[in-house]
Amino acid sequence: MRVVEVTAYGGPEVLRMARRPEPEAGDVPGRVRVRLKAAAVNQADLKIRSGRFAAGLGDLAPPFVLGYDFAGRLLDPAPGLPEGTRVAGFVPWVAEGTGEGTYAEVIRADPTWLAPIPDDVDFTTAASVPLSSLTAAQAIDLLDLPAGASVLITGAGGVLGRFAVQHASAAGYRVAAVAGDESDVHLLGAEVVIPRGAPEEVITGVLGFAPERVDGVFDAALIGDSLLPAVKDGGAFVSASGERVPIAERDITVRVVVGHPDSARLKGMLEKIDSRELATRMADVLPLEEAAEAHRRAEAGHRPGRIVLMI
Ligand SMILES: NC(=O)c1ccc[n+]([C@@H]2O[C@H](COP(=O)([O-])OP(=O)(O)OC[C@H]3O[C@@H](n4cnc5c(N)ncnc54)[C@H](OP(=O)(O)O)[C@@H]3O)[C@@H](O)[C@H]2O)c1
Numbered sequence: 021m022r023v024v025e026v027t028a029y030g031g032p033e034v035l036r037m038a039r040r041p042e043p044e045a046g047d048v049p050g051r052v053r054v055r056l057k058a059a060a061v062n063q064a065d066l067k068i069r070s071g072r073f074a075a076g077l078g079d080l081a082p083p084f085v086l087g088y089d090f091a092g093r094l095l096d097p098a099p100g101l102p103e104g105t106r107v108a109g110f111v112p113w114v115a116e117g118t119g120e121g122t123y124a125e126v127i128r129a130d131p132t133w134l135a136p137i138p139d140d141v142d143f144t145t146a147a148s149v150p151l152s153s154l155t156a157a158q159a160i161d162l163l164d165l166p167a168g169a170s171v172l173i174t175g176a177g178g179v180l181g182r183f184a185v186q187h188a189s190a191a192g193y194r195v196a197a198v199a200g201d202e203s204d205v206h207l208l209g210a211e212v213v214i215p216r217g218a219p220e221e222v223i224t225g226v227l228g229f230a231p232e233r234v235d236g237v238f239d240a241a242l243i244g245d246s247l248l249p250a251v252k253d254g255g256a257f258v259s260a261s262g263e264r265v266p267i268a269e270r271d272i273t274v275r276v277v278v279g280h281p282d283s284a285r286l287k288g289m290l291e292k293i294d295s296r297e298l299a300t301r302m303a304d305v306l307p308l309e310e311a312a313e314a315h316r317r318a319e320a321g322h323r324p325g326r327i328v329l330m331i
Contacts, residue, residue, distance in 0.1 A: 021039065021040060021041070021042040021124060021125040021126050022037060022038075022039060022124070022125050022308065023037075023038055023039070023040050023085045023123060023124040023125070024036065024037055024038070024085065024086070024087075024123035024124075024308060024311040025037075025038045025082070025083040025084065025085055026068070026069050026082045026083060026084055026085075026086055027082055027083050028082050028083075029069070029070060029071030029074060029082060030069070030070070030071070031070070032069070032311075032312040032313070032315035032316045032319070033312060034069065034082070035069065035086075035123075035311045035312040035315060037308075037309060038083070040085075040124070042125070042126050043126055043127070043128050045095070045096055046096075047128075048128050050130065050131075051128035051129060051130060052094060052095070052096040052097070052098045052128070052129055052131055052134075053094075053095035053096050053126055053127070053128055053129075054090065054092045054093065054094055054095065054107060054126065054127050054128075054129050054134075055092050055093050055095050055125065055126050056090050056091070056092035056122060056124065056125060056126065056127060056331045057091055057092045057093070057143035057144075057147075057330070057331055058090070058091045058092070058143040058144045058146070058147035058305075058328050058329065058330055058331060059087045059089060059090050059091075059121075059122040059123055059124075059147055059308070059328070059329045059331060060087075060088070060089035060090075060147045060148050060151070060326050060327070060328050060329070061087075061311075061314045061315065061318050061326070061327040061328070061329065062088050062089065062151055062152070062326075063318070064088065064151075065086045065087060065088070065121075065315070065318075066315055066318055066319055068086060068114070069086060069315065076114070077114060078114075078117060079117065080114065080117060080119050083119075084119030084120070084121070085113075085119060085120050085121045085122075085123055085124050086121045086122075086123050087111070087113075087121035087122030087123040087124070087329075088110040088111055088112075088113070088121065088122060088150070088151045089108070089109075089110045089122060089147045089148070089149070089150050089151050089152075090108065090109060090110065090111065090122040090127060090129075090147060090150075091106070091107070091108040091137060091143040091144070091146035091147040092106070092107065092108075092127075092143065092331075093105065093106055093107070094107055094134075095126065098129075098131035098134060099131055101131070101134060101136060105136055106136065106137040106139075106143070106146075107129075107134040107135060107136055107137060108134070108135055108137050108143075108146040108147060108149065108150055108286070108290060109129060109133040109134045109135060109150050109281060109283065109286060110122075110133065110150040110151040110154070110279070110281060111127060111129065111133065112133075112280065112281060123308060123311055123329065124331075125331055130281075131283075132281060132283055133281040133283060134283055135150075135283045135284075135286035135287035135289075135290055136287060136290070137290055138290055138291055138293075138294035140294055141290060141293055141294050143330075144302060144305050144328045144330060145293065145300060145302070146290060146293070147326075147328050148179070148300045148301070148302050148325070148326040148328055149286070149289055149290060149293060149300050150281075150286055151279050152179045152180045152183050152279075152326070153183040153187075153286070153289050153298070153300070154279050154280070154281070154282055154285060154286060154289070155180060155183075155260070155277055155278075155279030156180050156181075156183035156184035156186075156187050156238075156240075157183070157187045157285065157289075158277050158279060158280065158282075159180075159184060159238045159240075159258045159260065159277035160184060160187045160188050160191055160193075160238065162256075162258045162275045162277055163235075163236040163238065163256045163258055164256060164273075165193065165235050165236050165256060167191065167192030167193070168192060168193070168194065169193050169194070169235035169236060170193070170194045170196070170229070170230040170234040170235050170236075171188050171193045171194065171195050171196070171234060171235065171236045171237070171238065172195075172196045172197075172198065172214075172226055172234045172236070172237045172238070172247070172250055172251075173185050173188060173195060173196070173197050173198065173210075173237075173238045173240060174198040174222075174237070174238070174239050174240055174241035174242075174243050174247070175198070175199075175239075175240035175241030175242075175260070176197030176198055176199040176205050176208075176210065176213070176240070177199035177200050177205065177216075177324065178240060178241065179300075179301070179325060179326050180240040180260055181197070181199070181238075181240040181241065182205070182208060182299070182300075182301065183298075183300075184238050184240055185197050185205060185208045185209055185210050186208050186209055186298055186299065188209070188238070189208070189209025189210070190209070193236075194211050194229075194230075195209055195210045195211055195212075196210065196211065196212040196213075196214055196225070196226060196229040196230070196234065197210035197212070197213050197214065198213075198214045198215075198216055198222055198225075198241065199213055199214075199215075199216060200215070200216040200322075208299060211229070212225070212228070212229040214226065214229070216241075219243065219246035219247065222243075222247070222250070223247075223249050223250050226250040227250075232252060233249075233250055233251055233252045233255070234250055234251060234252065234255065235251075235252055235255050235256065236251070236255055236256040236257070236258070237250060237251055237255075237256070237257045237258070238258045238260070238277075239257065239258065239259045239260060239264070240260045241260075242259065242260060242261055242263060242264040243264070244259070244264040244265070244266050245266040245267070247266070248266050248269060248270075248272065251270075251272050252272075253270040253271055253272070254270070254271040254272065255272050255273075256272065256273045256275070257272055257273065257274045257275070258274075258275050258276070258277055259274070259275070259276050259277070260276075260277060261276065262276045300325075300326070301324060301325030301326065302325045302326050302327070302328055303317070303323040303324055303325035303326060303327050304317060304323070304327045304328070305327075305328045305329075305330055306327065306328075306329055306330065307329065307330050307331075308329045308330065308331045310329075311329055314327045314329060
C-alpha cells in the first residue's frame with residue numbers, strides 16, 4: 021500500500037511516498053482495518069516531522085508514518101459497525117508507539133477510536149473533525165467551571181480554537197475569543213471577539229468583557245504566562261500544549277490538555293456536523309502524494325481551516 025513516510029527529521033521535503041505491506045485481517049488482535057479516504061494535516065504532524073518533538077517520541081524514530089485524523093471505510097467488522105461502514109477517528113500513534121499514522125491507504129484501528137460518519141457528511145469533512153474537536157471539548161471539560169462562567173479562548177481563528185468556542189458556548193459559558201480574523205467567530209458563539217495583539221491589548225480587551233477578569237482560559241494559541249493576569253484568583257488555565265505552560269499563581273489551576281479518542285462523543289460531533297449545529301472548516305484538500313506541499317502550506321500559517329489529504 022502507499023504511505024507517506026517521514027524519512028528523517030527536517031522540512032517538508034523529508035516526506036516521501038513509500039510502499040509498505042498492507043495490514044492483514046486479524047494480524048493485530050483486537051484491531052480492525054480501515055481503508056482510508058482522507059487524513060488531516062495537524063500542527064502536531066509539522067512539529068513531529070521537524071524533530072521538535074523528537075524527545076517526546078520515546079523509541080520512535082524515522083522512518084515513520086505521520087497523521088492522526090482519518091476517515092474511510094471499515095475493511096473488517098467492528099462491534100456495532102459492519103464491514104463497509106464509513107468511519108472517522110484519530111489514531112494516538114505516538115502514545116501507541118507504532119509509528120503508523122494515517123498518511124496511508126490502510127490503517128489498523130482500535131474499535132474504541134471509531135465513530136460512524138453520517139451519510140451526508142463527506143470523508144474530507146469528517147477527517148477534519150476528530151483530533152481537534154475532541155481535544156477542544158476535553159480542554160473545556162478540564163476548565164471544570166460552572167455554566168455561566170466567563171472563558172477566554174485564544175487562537176479562536178484556528179481549528180482547535182474554533183471548535184473550543186463552539187463547545188464552550190454550547191456548555192453555557194460566556195466566551196471571549198482572541199482571533200486575528202474575526203469574520204465568523206461571533207457566529208460560532210463568542211460573545212466578544214478580541215483582536216489578536218500584544219498581551220496588554222488582549223488583557224485590556226478581557227477587562228472590557230469581564231471587569232473582574234475571566235474564570236478560565238483555554239490557550240489554543242500557546243501564548244502562555246502573559247495571559248495569567250486575565251484570570252481571576254482561583255480560576256482555571258488550560259494550555260493546548262506542554263510547550264507553553266504558565267507557572268501557576270494566585271491559586272489558578274493550570275493544566276495541559278492531551279486529546280484522547282472518545283468514539284461516543286465523536287459520533288455526536290459528526291451528527292452535529294451533519295445537522296449544521298457544529299461547524300468545521302477546511303483550508304485545502306490535496307492528494308496524499310502532495311503531503312509535502314500540504315505541510316508547506318500549513319507551515320506558512322494563516323490558513324483558515326484544516327488541510328486534508330485525499331487518499
Ligand atoms: N494537546 C492536544 O492534544 C492538541 C490537539 C490538537 C492541537 N493541539 C495544538 O493546539 C495548537 C493549535 O492547533 P490548531 O490545529 O488550531 O492550529 P491552527 O489551526 O494553526 O491555529 C492556531 C491559531 O493560533 C493563532 N495564533 C498563533 N499565534 C498567536 C498569537 N501569538 N496570538 C494569538 N493567536 C495566535 C493562529 O493565527 P494565524 O493563523 O493568524 O497565525 C491560528 O489562528 C497547536 O499548537 C497544536 O499543536 C494540541
